[in-house]
Amino acid sequence: MKLVFCFSGKTAKGPVREIISDYVKRISRYVPLEIIESKNLKLQTREGMHIVLSPDGRAMTSEEFARFIGESMGSARKHLFFYTGGPTGFDSAIIEAADLKLSLSDMTFNHQLIRALLFEQVYRAFTILNNEPYHK
Numbered sequence: 001m002k003l004v005f006c007f008s009g010k011t012a013k014g015p016v017r018e019i020i021s022d023y024v025k026r027i028s029r030y031v032p033l034e035i036i037e038s039k040n041l042k043l044q045t046r047e048g049m050h051i052v053l054s055p056d057g058r059a060m061t062s063e064e065f066a067r068f069i070g071e072s073m074g075s076a077r078k079h080l081f082f083y084t085g086g087p088t089g090f091d092s093a094i095i096e097a098a099d100l101k102l103s104l105s106d107m108t109f110n111h112q113l114i115r116a117l118l119f120e121q122v123y124r125a126f127t128i129l130n131n132e133p134y135h136k
Contacts, residue, residue, distance in 0.1 A: 009111070040091075049080050050083065051081060
């Protein structure tokens with residue numbers, strides 16, 4: 001399975017990009033990944049599960065999210081697509097096609113910062129699945 005991170009707009013240079021680069025290296029030890037950054041983000045047509053980050057989505061603990069990732073990896077899905085919107089949100093086709101709406105918090109975060117939070121939680125999920133000490 002491959003993780004595909006679909007972001008509205010480019011990731012700004014500076015600390016956020018550095019954090020994301022670090023987590024990309026860490027996550028790629030466990031699974032292949034791809035990052036798509038587009039001014040006009042569209043729904044990916046490849047086979048897989050589409051996950052939209054949204055404040056009104058389902059909240060999960062880190063352990064629940066790790067189980068979700070583990071179960072998804074054990075399934076026949078070829079891709080897990082994670083979508084984060086920009087300041088104006090998502091194209092309606094993305095929202096309508098979402099298999100899961102996921103909330104990382106009840107709070108609203110800058111669209112740049114949420115990327116770093118998502119990568120950190122994905123990395124944390126893999127360390128939980130592999131019984132590594134990062135989560136402790």
